[in-house]
Amino acid sequence: MSSAHQYVYVFGSSRTEGSAAMKNLLGGKGANLAEMCRLGITVPSGFTISTEACTVFTEQGRDAALALIRDEVLQGVAFVEQEMGKRFGNADDPLLLSVRSGARASMPGMMDTILNLGLNDEAVEGLARKAGNERFAWDSYRRFVQMYGDVVMGLKPAKKEDHDPFEVVIDMVKAQRGVQLDTELDAADLKELVARFKALIRARIGRDFPTDPWDQLWGAIVAVFESWNNDRARVYRELNDIPQSWGTAVNVQAMVFGNLGDSSATGVAFTRDAGTGEDLFNGEFLVNAQGEDVVAGIRTPQQVSTLGSQRWARLAQVSEDERRARYPSLEELMPGLYAELLHAETTLENHFKDMQDLEFTIQEGKLWMLQTRNGKRTGAAMVRIAMEMLRQGMIDEATALQRVVPDRLNDLLHPVFDTHALREAMVIARGLPASPGAASGQIVFFADEAEDWAQRGLAVVLVRQETSPEDLRGMSVAKGILTARGGMTSHAAVVARGMGKCCVCGAGAVHVDMKARTMTIGDQVYAEGDWISLDGSTGEVYAGRLATQDAELSGDFGALMALADKHRRLEVRANADTPEEAVIARRFGATGIGLCRTEHMFFEGDRINAVREMILADDEAGRRKALAKLLPMQRGDFEGLFAAMTGLPVTIRLLDPPLHEFVPHDEAGQQVMAQQMGVSPGRIRMRVDELREANPMLGHRGCRLGITFPEITEMQARAVFEAALEARAKGAVVKAEIMVPLVGTVREFNAQAAVIRKVAAEVFAQRGESIDYLLGTMIETPRAALVADSIGRQAEFFSFGTNDLTQMTMGFSRDDAGSFLPDYLKRGLYEHDPFRSIDQKGVGALVEMAVAKGRSVRPDIEVGVCGEHGGDPASVAFFHRAGLDYVSCSPFRVPIARLAAAQAAIAG
Incomplete structure (x- = not known):
């Protein structure tokens, strides 16, 4: 790079300029992408704009930052073009890009991402011809316009009760077609959606959707830098003691597609169980989908491993025959690719010597690794993973102690549901045990209202169809979180585990009506303010408020404490x-x-x-x-x-x-004290005044x-x-x-x-x-x-x-x-x-x-x-x-x- 001070670092199969040691400069995502390339793992090529550029953006403004990085970004795009054999902005065979945030501390979902960048009315036709799949091309374009319109152009619901304006349009088109699922929309429907989305943006925002790929790229880079200071990112930093001065990197990477038909897929996986810490490779994926489909919780994901799929089926009360037919594991569906993924996860855990959270895409039978990071985990999992890795010889005593965040021990110290109370309790729904713990509270449906209730000293359970990063404040004060949709890698699950909050996800029997402020399960309607209880270890939802008992402090917890006392x-x-x-x-x-x-x-x-x-x-x-x-x-x-x-x-x-603390200052209290002491109220008032x-x-x-x-x-x-x-x-x-x-x-x-x-x-x-x-x-x-x-x-x-x-x-x-x-x-x-x-x-x-x-x-x-x-x-x-x-x-x-x-x- 020709810049006197380097702000952009490329990564790919032919050249990689970063490494895991450069986390402060490249952010966790950028540093780990570079490290995967160095390990020989197949990663879509790209480049990282450093956190230093974000600091310039924050302190000196947009124009100053873009002037510093412009030439290096141009060279970075040229590098990706050379690596991937495609041209950015080429209408016949376009190179499409993803633009993602990446701070040095993991902040899942708190900042912004844009996928499929580089599409316009000409490029979508070229993509369709090249892929031989018109529906895929228009679905990718629809997703891009929707995401860019939201993230970069700022088209949001007018009120919290309102639905996402893009989703309203999608629902209208589905109703016209008489279909229930997005996947049932054909290429013509998706083309209509793109046109309607652009008209919606023009009407609401007052300007046209940008068609020039370079305008799109600069807009996306600016949006990611700006997202470092959005409300949810600030809240997350406050909750996790992350300094504002760190800033975020921006990762620009070649797109690979998991929605190119039944030989394509996308997923998220963990090298160990993020909820319990068990040494078990697990995760979720969707066939013919893009990454946001998995974490958004809109579709029911399938399990990566067969063992995980069988466990999920038992919890979801799905028969083995139905599981095999409708929800086969990746191991069963694509055994060769599963073996490749298993090799990658083993390589990465052994290299980083910590539990890894992986994102991957399978494009027409080829596995691409999109991300690895130290995975968010519950307090119980944190302790178990540290002590098991110590026993397995992967880490030493000092590392095991440093792996556990002290405050997360709170997860293990507080009570669990009393076994006697559980015998009498009525299970009203079951979901996935996304984050362990026991929680009882009153139902609240909106995150801001959960804050209000909590400030009044009320225990609340936040109930949502699915959560989004905007719900972070409400999630942070809730005793527990219940969602009707979403899997173990959904936003609610990942964030709840990071907070140590009890969470049950994907409770399919739960139907949430936000406008009516009700939750319906079968024939029973639960209104805002009704009490429910969640067991985040089993995924069970109970009616009413359940008693608790002390947690067990032996096992790995006891071993960790003994180790702490030793050092x-x-x-x-x-x-x-x-x-x-x-x-x-x-x-x-x-x-x-x-x-x-x-x-x-x-x-x-x-x-x-x-x-x-x-x-x-x-x-x-x-x-x-x-x-x-x-x-x-x-x-x-x-x-x-x-x-x-x-x-x-x-x-x-x-x-x-x-001494004034021992006397009542209100008239009613003084009257009571006078009666108890056998003196006149006037005597009490006089003494209270003397102590003031x-x-x-x-x-x-x-x-x-x-x-x-x-x-x-x-x-x-x-x-x-x-x-x-x-x-x-x-x-x-x-x-x-x-x-x-x-x-x-x-x-x-x-x-x-x-x-x-x-x-x-x-x-x-x-x-x-x-x-x-x-x-x-x-x-x-x-x-x-x-x-x-x-x-x-x-x-x-x-x-x-x-x-x-x-x-x-x-x-x-x-x-x-x-x-x-x-x-x-x-x-x-x-x-x-x-x-x-x-x-x-x-x-x-x-x-x-x-x-x-x-x-x-x-x-x-x-x-x-x-x-x-x-x-x-x-x-x-x-x-x-x-x-x-x-x-x-x-x-x-x-x-x-x-x-x-x-x-x-x-x-x-």
Whole structure:
């Protein structure tokens, strides 16, 4: 290429300029196409326009980008012409092209594709003559005009309830012909459709469909670049933490055709089962079809392997005779080509050493591979594939650990349907088990309304005829997804697996009426808002809401966790406030409790009344009387925690929130409290007004409460020490840690430490025995981080409260930031929500400073983190680098943090 900076890279049988190592530049699709060519796999020739060109397009505009790539694109087309022996724009034997997106991270269906590019009224006649198949030529032209009119020219339904305008025209022509299927339309019908489509575009868009192939090509390239910033792509990037700055490559490739008759086909396949992880080659294909027919779910696809076909037939309740007659596998129908495909999939999996998602086309008996990529898979499949490949010797331990996305372990941790509930449940439909899991929710038919319902706290199941990329937002908030059409490789199935969402596809008995907002199965009509349940592991759909039970955590999951524990350095504790939570945390592998929020115990049962009695007390004597009622309750709670976590550390934080949180602020609640306390409503209102603060999170809370009312700290300390001695007497090995919250000066810490140590001495003297304990503090104010060396001389451990540290450092409240943070994220002002993933440059700098200062005066000081960041994989990696000893997170995120800690240790 003659350009000073190369933006276009060709791939083909005679020359290939890219490789799998160039994924950031060529995108995943372009890099893997080049790699397949290098492996000698038959691939239609083409070229890739790099992601750098997309960056220019985004930052400098359309004209600047096209000027940079124009000459290289011309040379790329010339290369494809030479490789394929056809001329682009030749009316007699036209070279047709596909134009596809391809970011460095797989984003299935989120960006745009155009097929059959290069056709016009003259070229379609030449294609028909050359192929000897008039129907094929006009079907290809019909598809091209429809796709180009939608993707490039922007002809969309006017309202969400409306049908696709092109599909409306198709339905009209089918009705006139008295046929049901697109495949029943002949060449004359398809020719009529092309004319009607062009008229529709002219009427709706106000300009003619372009007939010059080069105009078509430049329009398609621009459309693919623009699709990087369409709504569904932005949403997908937000959901999967893909940076906006990456951009997409554009892959221009010679077309091969799966719709050239019964010796042609197209399909999608996986080298292993994407739902379960089983080492089984599987996939779907259609005879005499193009690729979008398979993923769109409009036609029932056939299975690639005979075993897969037999499994599908059992699920779909199709007899073996009917299966062989109507849905034979590719292995049965074209055994030679199946053997070639099997060889290709084995070669690719062995080369990439990961499960591959393949696209292929068979054109008149010749197999062409169109794409390979690391396949999307469920969390369960992710774990099984990693551990099986490790056992098979394909990958090492470090690679196996890195293959599993920590957050996807959520798929395995949450409940499944209760076996007793299933015995009583009524199966109303069956489909394909597209993505495992159990989901119950209320039926919603539109993606945007699913968002609205979910924001109101409602559980929803999104029900569609078939999904499209525009449904992504609704799919992301739904508990489950049910489609009437589509196979295991349809859009709904692939995206649901990528999200870890329960999904049942292709439930043929389900008839969806979008206008009426109903789902009909047999004689039963289900309306919007009715409850249904989905089992994504079996494909069964149940009426009503089903109970659930805990998931099984052994097998490959247990082996993965053992492997993670072998490699990680960070300990992983849990945030747990009750013995029940502690039991769950220990079951998930927690190595202690990093945060027990003692105030949460005050809200149970009648305890709140004792707290309110304390708040209403006029003097210390009155407060002590109320606290005496809380003492045995707290002591019992702590004893349960020590027993549940025997042998492991339990970190108990003293009372943290301001007192206003314990009193009602509405008039009705104040009336009830007055009646319970035996005082006048006016007294309650007056005390509530006295407790009101302009910014309570910066007000009278944390150690400030204990300093103002030391009797509170005394009660809590006494409860801890008495509980510890009781638990030890009953056989528990107690490791108690007491944490003083919200200190900003060493004097604040010392004031509270004096109270705690005084109580400890009293309890130990009364009991004639003692225990060892640690006394430390939370680092959650910026000043505490700045003077951590001073505090570290007195405190025996630090635990970073990164929720408050983030609020105080960044200057906004997480309770209020939701009003502007989403807009910040969309505009790229922040790459991540700082309350979800720690701000490493700002808040993180304070953490690193505090660790260094603390260890400068106490080298063995224990340092951990107990904010919600403790369960975020990216934050865990940062805490590993910062030298912390442990992270603490909610019980259900403990396995996620264990895996993230191992990955951080491997990364170094």
